[in-house]
Amino acid sequence: MADQPAAPRRRGAARTDELLQTTLDLAAEVGYAGLNIEAVARRAGVGKHTIYRRWPSMSALLLDALSRVWTTDLDYRDTGDVRADLREQFLRSGPALSGPPVGPVYRGLIAEAQSDPALRATLHERFLLTVERRTLERITRAQHTGELVENANLEFAAEVLCGTLYYRHLLSTRVVDEGTIDQLLDMFMAAYGTAGRASGPAV
Amino acid sequence: MADQPAAPRRRGAARTDELLQTTLDLAAEVGYAGLNIEAVARRAGVGKHTIYRRWPSMSALLLDALSRVWTTDLDYRDTGDVRADLREQFLRSGPALSGPPVGPVYRGLIAEAQSDPALRATLHERFLLTVERRTLERITRAQHTGELVENANLEFAAEVLCGTLYYRHLLSTRVVDEGTIDQLLDMFMAAYGTAGRASGPAV
């Protein structure tokens, strides 16, 4: 964009990086609709071959573009208070997940995955499952420290936590706000927490 | 398909019904990929106008087609045992939701909704929210009969129940089997049930 008029024609890895960035920029501007290979090529001032040489399809390009920005802050803190740590992480990752450029790219991948089982599997493994696994690690530590009950299937608990948030983000029209997260954590702690087990879940 | 060679050209409502059925048949055969207006028109032996006169887009046609088959057994039974009633309904609606023709059509709508906020809202209101509301009705009755604790946000509970199942069905690659449903209900009853509140959730 801000290149000099006579910017030298870049090649190889430099072009690859530039193309990923262009894809993210375009996604942030126009959303998933209007995000296609020709548009990326036009925007980058590049022949289509230059893209197809690197990625076999738009989905592959989107996957790489998403990886480029979706490594941020995926790790939970461990302050010893599992509820507070989950809460902080959910609050942080919510806007990151919905807003540009991650939101549009994520939506694009989900759309294409509906007609492409292989992409669906890749998307699940590389992104959804990764988030679940980090969550599982954190709550497993909480189980070891006695914050959560022993006889609990935490793998499923992690799926419910992440699944509920993803459901809101990606399928429903509701927003994930602080109230949502608190309710989710109330339910989680009521079901799996060791403290105050004689009372019902807070509202 | 099985029409006589010289079947009279149908019009009006009869054609509408036939087109919806053709859409469902096609979806069951070829899935979401390959499901487009031209294909439906070819399959039905119909001009494209005949479709566009009734629906402004493929999404609108899919919505109507889904409504045609998604009215089945949405109501929960009420045997007085909320866990058993939820379990029965989840077991029943799972295959119905994933299998043809509902599965492919649902996937198609989700894909298109990713780039169409209006469709997204319609899909949420007309299908996802409807299922949540039926669930809410059933668990609200359970709250009145004392099966569930009083100070619980059941609206959110219904969202978690349905959201977790939808997450598996529509975003993950896992299947919704009996074990999943039992774990989900274990968690639900541990968080919101009045019985055995001093023990942890069953695994």
Next chain:
DNA sequence: TTGTCAACGGCACGCAACGTGCCGATAAGA
């Protein structure tokens, strides 16, 4: 410094689906 060659941008192609316009045929209702 020069030579080599893969990567590059630009252009064009055939394909498929979109949404629309026009035509003559037809079936439903007056």
Next chain:
DNA sequence: TCTTATCGGCACGTTGCGTGCCGTTGACAA
């Protein structure tokens, strides 16, 4: 029987796909 909206068929221009070709250019080795 007459009228008319609906119908099937066909064609059009547009867009994006994925590929092929061609002349240029930048990186790297000699």
